[in-house]
Amino acid sequence: MVAERRTVGRVAPGGDTRGMSEATDRPPIAEHVITFRVRYPETDPVGVVHHSRFLQYFEMGRIELLRSLGHSYADLERQGVFFVVTRAEVRYRAPARFDDVLTLTTRLVRATHVRYDHSYELRRDGTLLAEGQTTIACVDRAGQLIAIPESLGMTAP
Amino acid sequence: MVAERRTVGRVAPGGDTRGMSEATDRPPIAEHVITFRVRYPETDPVGVVHHSRFLQYFEMGRIELLRSLGHSYADLERQGVFFVVTRAEVRYRAPARFDDVLTLTTRLVRATHVRYDHSYELRRDGTLLAEGQTTIACVDRAGQLIAIPESLGMTAP
Amino acid sequence: MVAERRTVGRVAPGGDTRGMSEATDRPPIAEHVITFRVRYPETDPVGVVHHSRFLQYFEMGRIELLRSLGHSYADLERQGVFFVVTRAEVRYRAPARFDDVLTLTTRLVRATHVRYDHSYELRRDGTLLAEGQTTIACVDRAGQLIAIPESLGMTAP
Amino acid sequence: MVAERRTVGRVAPGGDTRGMSEATDRPPIAEHVITFRVRYPETDPVGVVHHSRFLQYFEMGRIELLRSLGHSYADLERQGVFFVVTRAEVRYRAPARFDDVLTLTTRLVRATHVRYDHSYELRRDGTLLAEGQTTIACVDRAGQLIAIPESLGMTAP
Numbered sequence: 001m002v003a004e005r006r007t008v009g010r011v012a013p014g015g016d017t018r019g020m021s022e023a024t025d026r027p028p029i030a031e032h033v034i035t036f037r038v039r040y041p042e043t044d045p046v047g048v049v050h051h052s053r054f055l056q057y058f059e060m061g062r063i064e065l066l067r068s069l070g071h072s073y074a075d076l077e078r079q080g081v082f083f084v085v086t087r088a089e090v091r092y093r094a095p096a097r098f099d100d101v102l103t104l105t106t107r108l109v110r111a112t113h114v115r116y117d118h119s120y121e122l123r124r125d126g127t128l129l130a131e132g133q134t135t136i137a138c139v140d141r142a143g144q145l146i147a148i149p150e151s152l153g154m155t156a157p
Numbered sequence: 158m159v160a161e162r163r164t165v166g167r168v169a170p171g172g173d174t175r176g177m178s179e180a181t182d183r184p185p186i187a188e189h190v191i192t193f194r195v196r197y198p199e200t201d202p203v204g205v206v207h208h209s210r211f212l213q214y215f216e217m218g219r220i221e222l223l224r225s226l227g228h229s230y231a232d233l234e235r236q237g238v239f240f241v242v243t244r245a246e247v248r249y250r251a252p253a254r255f256d257d258v259l260t261l262t263t264r265l266v267r268a269t270h271v272r273y274d275h276s277y278e279l280r281r282d283g284t285l286l287a288e289g290q291t292t293i294a295c296v297d298r299a300g301q302l303i304a305i306p307e308s309l310g311m312t313a314p
Numbered sequence: 315m316v317a318e319r320r321t322v323g324r325v326a327p328g329g330d331t332r333g334m335s336e337a338t339d340r341p342p343i344a345e346h347v348i349t350f351r352v353r354y355p356e357t358d359p360v361g362v363v364h365h366s367r368f369l370q371y372f373e374m375g376r377i378e379l380l381r382s383l384g385h386s387y388a389d390l391e392r393q394g395v396f397f398v399v400t401r402a403e404v405r406y407r408a409p410a411r412f413d414d415v416l417t418l419t420t421r422l423v424r425a426t427h428v429r430y431d432h433s434y435e436l437r438r439d440g441t442l443l444a445e446g447q448t449t450i451a452c453v454d455r456a457g458q459l460i461a462i463p464e465s466l467g468m469t470a471p
Numbered sequence: 472m473v474a475e476r477r478t479v480g481r482v483a484p485g486g487d488t489r490g491m492s493e494a495t496d497r498p499p500i501a502e503h504v505i506t507f508r509v510r511y512p513e514t515d516p517v518g519v520v521h522h523s524r525f526l527q528y529f530e531m532g533r534i535e536l537l538r539s540l541g542h543s544y545a546d547l548e549r550q551g552v553f554f555v556v557t558r559a560e561v562r563y564r565a566p567a568r569f570d571d572v573l574t575l576t577t578r579l580v581r582a583t584h585v586r587y588d589h590s591y592e593l594r595r596d597g598t599l600l601a602e603g604q605t606t607i608a609c610v611d612r613a614g615q616l617i618a619i620p621e622s623l624g625m626t627a628p
Binding site: 040041043 | 197198200201202203204207209255
């Protein structure tokens with residue numbers, strides 16, 4: 001499923017990426033591209049992917065971005081480290097349909113000690129279908145905010 | 158969501174629960190009816206409820222049958238008692254569509270010390286849309302088979 | 315599923331709909347409250363409702379708000395009138411869990427000739443679990459923007 | 472996603488594949504193997520793939536089996552040819568978990584002029600997680616039974 005790892009690097013200090021357009025104007029801390037095919041039950045009576053599914057695609061993008069950096073989210077959860085989504089925003093540009101092959105670019109655009117901001121671009125061939133942004137926070141099993149493990153190598157300086 | 162509780166306890170002989178196998182030829186141990194409306198993302202590009210959703214409806218039926226008998230499945234899980242589906246069968250008779258109001262009859266048709274068999278009939282008005290049968294087994298948090306708690310009051314004699 | 319219809323029509327000034335943007339600083343054009351129970355497969359391995367589900371709850375809220383005003387979204391689609399989500403934003407405040415009874419307040423906060431903005435507040439008892447905002451646009455079967463039917467009675471003057 | 476095409480051929484006349492074990496005792500008409508990774512929202516609060524998801528995996532198996540034979544189910548639907556599930560059965564042997572890489576073997580075990588029977592085996596490494604069987608029927612846009620197009624090359628003699 002994972003197609004390509006484009007960029008991995010540390011962002012310059014002082015980055016604060018507010019806003020959907022601003023966020024994508026900065027060099028990402030890490031970037032990853034996955035390609036996948038739309039499944040039948042992901043589409044709705046109008047024949048297009050239900051808008052709620054895009055958040056599931058974005059989550060796949062985050063998980064595979066993490067894997068591309070050598071980390072398994074499944075392992076993190078087994079170690080008691082969880083990421084919960086605290087904010088999500090999606091702008092829908094064009095519909096995706098059953099059996100479409102989609103390309104999702106996931107970018108880590110901001111990292112603090114406890115939160116990551118990601119941005120997303122979902123395309124079919126060259127066409128932009130959706131853009132999104134999420135903030136995820138690192139919590140323990142009880143849901144309490146904890147520091148992102150240093151082993152992930154992607155925290156604020 | 159729960160509309161009506163029809164029968165609880167052993168029904169008189171002659172119950173008309175004809176179904177897919179001998180299990181449903183007997184009077185049910187317990188029976189419950191729920192009514193609910195089909196949600197938009199439960200339907201697929203053909204405009205009908207995706208066939209996988211029926212197993213989710215059946216699960217709702219089991220949970221509400223249990224609640225009608227005074228038990229909360231959420232509480233059971235908190236106590237370390239889980240039910241896992243070991244077998245499921247569905248026969249699809251007619252399509253269900255978005256916004257349809259459906260009526261699901263759930264019957265507990267067989268109880269052993271560790272397993273329950275349920276049967277299901279899903280209808281829209283008088284029309285039978287689907288019939289199903291499942292077997293669920295009682296397990297602990299580790300997935301090991303355990304005896305169904307006597308407190309549920311529905312185990313083999 | 316629909317529990318209560320609180321307000322229909324233009325509410326008096328001073329309505330307390332503080333939210334995520336200026337859109338919700340105005341009195342809502344219409345408002346509706348639904349109550350529903352979290353289903354088992356809506357929750358994820360951490361035991362909380364998956365963040366993508368909230369967009370499905372919001373859609374239920376919109377559909378029931380419309381119904382409370384005397385309109386059926388299923389009928390609209392049969393007539394060739396569709397609403398597509400063009401933007402969605404969610405802020406997650408606290409987790410929802412299996413079997414929780416949730417209350418969703420849906421407010422129509424802005425109407426133009428072709429678009430509706432809604433805002434949402436999801437609560438369990440008094441606790442705010444999530445807030446959201448969406449923009450939906452009116453399109454025909456081919457996905458082309460069309461005027462919202464006047465029969466809906468909720469368009470810009 | 473598609474891993475391997477194992478066998479394609481026509482079944483001997485007189486094949487009637489009743490029963491889950493019998494069905495898999497015969498040489499399949501066609502067989503295909505796909506490999507995929509379990510997604511996060513496919514798992515439930517117990518941390519295992521929800522039992523309803525297996526029917527979605529089986530559908531993916533059918534669609535990819537068809538593709539391996541040179542046919543696109545998306546194209547078929549655009550031409551007005553639909554397949555609806557009329558019966559499904561699953562036996563669950565062991566749980567699948569988030570991030571597991573699963574292998575699904577899909578076999579076309581019986582073909583009539585209007586129906587296909589498929590059988591399925593879902594495995595993680597060598598371990599059998601589930602077996603299933605479905606019957607699908609060929610219908611037109613109105614849901615009326617029609618003959619399976621000869622172009623598919625897999626109908627009864």
